[in-house]
Amino acid sequence: MTPKAPSVTLATPRSTAQLTAMLVGALETETRLVHALLDVVRSQRRAVAGDDVDGLETANGAAHRILTTLNEARIHRSALNERLGESGELRLSAIAEWFGGMTPPALEAAVTQLAQAARVLDAELSINQIVFRAVAASADRQVRVLLGADAPAPAGYGADASSRFGRGVLLDWRG
Numbered sequence: 606m607t608p609k610a611p612s613v614t615l616a617t618p619r620s621t622a623q624l625t626a627m628l629v630g631a632l633e634t635e636t637r638l639v640h641a642l643l644d645v646v647r648s649q650r651r652a653v654a655g656d657d658v659d660g661l662e663t664a665n666g667a668a669h670r671i672l673t674t675l676n677e678a679r680i681h682r683s684a685l686n687e688r689l690g691e692s693g694e695l696r697l698s699a700i701a702e703w704f705g706g707m708t709p710p711a712l713e714a715a716v717t718q719l720a721q722a723a724r725v726l727d728a729e730l731s732i733n734q735i736v737f738r739a740v741a742a743s744a745d746r747q748v749r750v751l752l753g754a755d756a757p758a759p760a761g762y763g764a765d766a767s768s769r770f771g772r773g774v775l776l777d778w779r780g
Contacts, residue, residue, distance in 0.1 A: 642675065
C-alpha cells in the first residue's frame with residue numbers, strides 16, 4: 606500500500622470581509638516598504654553630501670532589496686485584486702470605486718496611507734535626482750579644472766565636423 610500524498614488546499618477568503626482584511630494587510634505591508642525605501646533614499650542623499658562612498662553603496666544595495674520585496678508585495682496585492690474580480694493592476698483610487706462608496710474604514714485608511722507615502726517618496730526621489738545631477742556636474746567641473754580644460758565639453762559634434770573630416774569619420778588620423 607502506497608502512502609497517500611497530503612492534500613493541499615489553497616487559502617481562499619470565504620467572504621468579502623476576509624478578502625478586505627487580506628487587502629488591508631497587503632497595503633500596510635507596501636506602506637511599510639515604501640517608508641523603508643524613504644529612509645534609504647534619504648540615507649543616499651546623506652552619503653552623497655558626506656562623500657561617503659561606502660554608505661552610498663550600502664544604501665544602494667538596501668534600495669535594491671527593498672524594491673525587490675516591494676515588487677513581491679505588489680504581486681501579492683495583484684492576486685488579491687484578481688480575487689475581487691478586477692485586473693491585477695487595480696489602481697489605489699479604483700479600490701474605493703469597487704466598494705461603491707462603502708469602503709471599509711480600515712481599507713480606506715490603508716489606501717490613504719500608501720498613497721501619501723508614495724507621494725512623499727516621489728518628492729524625495731525628485732530631490733535626490735536634483736542633488737545627484739548637481740554633484741555630477743560639480744565633479745565634472747573639478748575634473749576639467751584638474752585637466753586644464755576651460756570650457757565644458759560640447760554636447761555633440763560641431764556643425765562643421767563632417768565637412769572637416771569627411772562623412773562618418775570619428776577620428777582625424779591625418780595628424
